[in-house]
Amino acid sequence: MPFEWVVALRFLREGRFQTALIVGGVAAGVAVFIFITALVNGLQANTIRRTLGTQAHIVVRPAEEVARSQRSNAAGTEAMPSVEARAQRLRSIDQWQPLEAELARTPGIVDVSPMVSGPGFGVRGDASKSIAIIGIDPVRYNRIVAIGDKLVDGEFRVQAGEAVLGRDLALDLGIGIGDRVRLVTAANEVITADTFTVTGIVDLGVRELNRRTVYVGLRTAQNLLSLPGGASQLDLTVTNLFDAERIAQLLAARTGLTVESWMKTNEQLLAAINAQTVTTRMIRLFVAAIVVLGVASVLVVSVVQKRREIGILRAMGAPGAKIQRVFLLQGAIVALTGSVLGCGLAATMMLVFLKLARNADGTPLFDLVIEPQLFAIASAGAVVCGLLAAVAPARRAAALDPAQAIRM
């Protein structure tokens, strides 16, 4: 074993109480770093999953219709400065099929699914409820919103004459699987009505949605809402959730359509997530600073305690660079040992959390995001911190005047 390793290990062993203390400190730091990160990531992933459970990452709609004011002269002076906003009728996206194909080829976009949605009434006997009719291609829509997972009864089947209802709507209308419901629409000045067999009931997780939502096939919705062959919106998913707004802006500029990302429609949620992220970063930063200060303080004390030994080693021919490496190595060894223990501690904390933090029904409160690279990053970070912390004491040790150190 080289000189630096022999001396570093022996110095650490000699001051075993100090060594244990600082290894424990590093381990605690690494464990807190990993656990907090996994906890916050899990919390955020859970919040986003719940929020986006019923939403596409990006929604493309036709551009809003705008009433233009009349201009009276060449200078552009408005003859009628006040213009009433135009009522937005249900429209299809122009040429949505080629657009859909183009979107599917756009980098960062994973899936595209057409949808026709509009208002209507669900009628059964004397009861009628205001509803939102959503016409979809179930296979493709399932890739956007995992609608199959939300099924609480029956099956998700929306062939001709079939519909899937939100749970509360089914309750309000007193409908079960196999029952029939009449859907009435008045879109684009045409009143349409048809009867459907209920094949499935879904729980979308939000009462208001459960009270209004009716899923039917895409073609059925086109007929009900008088949009033959049309699509009132295209739903998109993207590879990186947090790229959604950038891609949405890009698409809006390119197509001239109304494009909204989940980040725009959930600004408050995003602000909360960002605040959480900043808080987590601050915690990580403080933990790293504490680890650096802890390792540095112990090594500084060690240099002071071992002045004479350092002097003797220098007198015996050890160059300053070797002495410096002895202390850098101590920092790295302490950090590496601490990070290995810290990883174990973090794993234990996670297991305990998953075991104890449960909902009333026994299901986990939320899943932690446990990524192997998080352990690697935390360990590497701890070693870097250990080395950084050791730089000043190591330089101090290397700069010791041997004659003076021996005289101490």
Next chain:
Amino acid sequence: MVASLIELAGICKSYGLGTEVEVEVLHGIGLALAEGEFAALIGPSGSGKSTLLNLIGLLEPPTAGSYTILGRETSALTDDEITALRGRTIGFVFQFHHLLPAFTATENVLLPGLIADGPITPARRESARQLLRDVGLAERLDYPPRKLSGGQQQRVAIARALALSSPLVLADEPTGNLDTHAADEIFALMRRFNRERGTAFLIVTHDPRLARRCDRIIELVDGRIASDRANDAVATPSA
């Protein structure tokens, strides 16, 4: 003629250079030590003995003058060259032995080799153990310093100073902390290595009884060499 091991000419050493409290401790020291010499450096406290020993040991640079060791002028050497030269050429024995408490007796003796030649080989380990047997510590090879008596610790320090077969050992009051009996034993040990291995010793001592047993006595007073004489009272052993 015996070759010169070290040569000092016009060596001065001052502390607090450029300040109001500048003090010159050594004034124009001229001194040569031949290979295999066994010399005592005596003088009252504050006469500059330890400073001179530090200069000879390359632990401190002189303020002025020339210092040549094994034919190499040291003033032009870099810090790393000085350190390497010191490690290979000079062994140290201090009054308080200065063993490293974290290492056993054998490991302490192995340290100079570990620094100079890299990882320890079984042959070097055996050589270190033999050296400890030679200083009479066959039963204490793997003892940590705290479990050794003062005399035993000083024996380990001597073995360590001789580990790289350095041609010169500088001993700063090596018996100053020992009782008379132990002091005699340590002195005898150094004398034995001087005669058997031809290692030169320069021993700082306050003890006139021990100084009288050296071949040469150099007396330092107020930073100057007051006398430097061969000690005819010591019989030169037959080869």
